[in-house]
Amino acid sequence: MKRKDSENIRSRPNSGSPLKIKHGLLVPYVMLLPAMAGLGAFVVYPLVFLVRNSFTDRSMLRKNPRFVGLSNYVELFHSQEFLSVLKNSLLYALLFVVFSIAIALLFAVWLNKPDRFHSFAQSAVFIPYIVSFVTISLVWLWLMDPQYGLLNSLLAVFKLKPYPWLSDVKTVIPSLVLVSVWKYVGYYMLLLIAALQNIPQSIYDAAKIDGASGRAVFLRITIPLLTPSLFFLLVVSTTEALRVFDPINIMTQGGPINSSSVFVYFIYEYAFKYFRIGYASAGGVILFLIIGILVAIYFNMLAKKVHYQ
């Protein structure tokens, strides 16, 4: 018996490839069963259920949903509200992705030094990432308060006009992005610092000997070698931005006049306040498609552009 076990598991070659076991044995399948049951029940099935619901008029209030074809989708694209949700989400995502990655890159290059002071600064930037979005939304709501907020009183010190922050249709999305970038930039910076530390010093030394300028080194060496990480951040930050909910629900409730309502908030409202599951699900399917298409585009870019060492 014992003999058989050791025949089944063979030692692997030097690479990291997994140990091998003869086919037909049930052991790994049994070990994977709970995980696959979980993924099946809470990832695959809900997605199928979501798509199916989007073609019905399912409601929390009625028992038997009817098949209604594409009418939920037709209604969505004729709804002024949904179109502004679409616009708000994409604007939010664009601003978040650009600023969070750019600032994270700046901080990573700036703070990537081993001494205590720099690691303290890194921690300061990182901590908002592990603090609840509830706390962060509430404190920034208070800082941005038009009447009693600290930010406007700071502006007053410099004799500047008060800024409307969350209370104006034009400034609400940038203000929310500011808060989200503040929360996430430390994590993105951390990933980029780890990537920077993986670049061998010898490459920099060689560039120095060749007399490359600091800017050339950054653009020709650092950035290309960071592209795998930057690509990963592009995917992560896009998903993060498109699934945003907490600060919207806590800080603005989609207002003023729907100017900060985004996808997940829209789905939440239609499902739980207006009980229109079918309609809300159609919104969910569109969000799923948007995320899927963006990720596919990124992967396409990756295949062409990324430099792996």
Added chain:
Amino acid sequence: MTSNLRQLTSKPISTVFKSLAYLALICIFIFPFFWILSNSLKTFQETMVFPPKVFPEKPIFSNYVEALKRMPFFKYLINSITVNILILISQFIVIIPASYAFAMYRFRGRGLLFTLVLFGFMLPQQLTFVPIYLMFGKLKLLNSYAPLVLPFAASSFGIFLLRQYFMGIPTEIIEAGYLDGMNNRQIMIYLMMPMAKSALASVALISFITHWNDYFWPLVMTNTQRVRTLPLGVAALRVTDGTTEWNVLMAANMLLILPILFTYFFAHKQIKEALIHSGIK
């Protein structure tokens, strides 16, 4: 010659500029936390003055007492702790064997099943919460701990992290186990698990940070206080139509973030490493 001169003259200015930049950076990221602390020690009147005062005139602690009374704080706290522990236990039960199988066995469908794990990692739960809510509704399990725990048991993040760890264990150790007459199960339990302690601790840390802070999931899955968690209690202290007592609210926030800050203080290296590993793979 000229470049030397320029270096000499520009140095003090650039040092001043650099120090200012550091100061600004640290203020921007630390000040909001200081603001929470400072406001949690102010009286209600002090929070309502313009321009706001940076420090409270005389720090008071009654806001904390008030925060504990205002929401059923201990109820929420116990729910938060229970949910976190249950999530952790269920995750360990599910992801340990799964990640071990992915790392150690070669079998038909392995690639496909791992793609499913990847997919679970990519798919935000903000997309599937309505169907999951309906599922639990059908099972009459809403307002129990089940919808707060079960969807997180098969954590893709945990499977990644542990799988990678198991793959890094040298083959010699496993062979030594065979020579000592151990079978596969004994090797997993007595050889691999003790070595995986630090990886399991990483999974536990990230799981705690994620679910302690979670607001969205308990918000959509529950509607009674019976199973609601702390972040919901804190958020509910803000009154949308009327005057919010920011001093009490900030005291409640302190109570919410202190466990996280403690955890960070004692395990910052491990937290960062786990996040980096999950990110770069």
